[in-house]
Amino acid sequence: MVDRQLREDGPMSRLISEPTASIRSMGELLATALIMEKESADRYADLAGRMRAAGRRELADVFDRLVREETGHIDMVVSWSRQVTYKPLEILPPEAVPQDVFDEEGIGFVSPELVDAYRSLAIAVRNEERAFAFWSYVAAHGLSPEIQGAAERMAREELEHAKTLRRERRKAFFKDRHPGSAIQEPYDLSSLEMEVCTRLEEYANMRGNTGIKGNENEYRDLAVEARKLSLDLASDPLQTPAPVGPPPPRSLDALCEWLADYYIDAGEHLLPQAARDRAQALATIAVRRLAVVRYLVER
16 A cells, blocks of 8 residues: 555655664554654754744744644644553654654755745655655564554555645745746746756766666656657647746756646646646656656666
């Protein structure tokens, strides 16, 4: 069940390393869940305080909302524990606490004026995805059917949290697309897909020079696909006239993610049904491409 959901929901952030300790009881599982949720709440609260002190009230509100989300998760775990164990949650030894699940990705060291709601929510999405990966691992290696089932439930919860945050991230992504923004330009999807194609071909050439033929072929396959999308969008634009907004990012990974978010949003909001259907098909391609690109970059 968990594996199927992972495939359906596209790219997921991975754990840096596999969990080193196995979970041996329901009490330990729930104690692990509690400490993970509490760590997230505490970290988001710290970031909210930092943004508030810097005068970034709108971002403090974003992190405050994340704290409330995590607090709700804590309440759910505590309630579940009372139903299952009928006793206080276990206190885990330090070595049993999952490592590398929550990662604020250095945002605490970034100047607050360079942080925006999209980036903040993107970090939250990736944290939920890593939590999903953690519980998926526990479900696959659980010592009993009870632990496996409970871990699957936790994985599903984290997956739902990630979906909710992903929707909020998309809203933040498109919120600033209005004429008052400092820099505006038309979104030429055909040119952007061709740029992806060019970047992929560059990566393929670099990998080819290192002798990693498998990676080279995968990059070239993606480049061919991006070129075809570019030509299709040039002959039949998704939207006319093209919307305008802040310039898209230029790195391969970020541009692939930008296009995936763009197509997903278009698939939800374009008025003609045919255009929405087409955008959704493009989103499926873009999400799969993003997953492959991230996988190849990590190899």
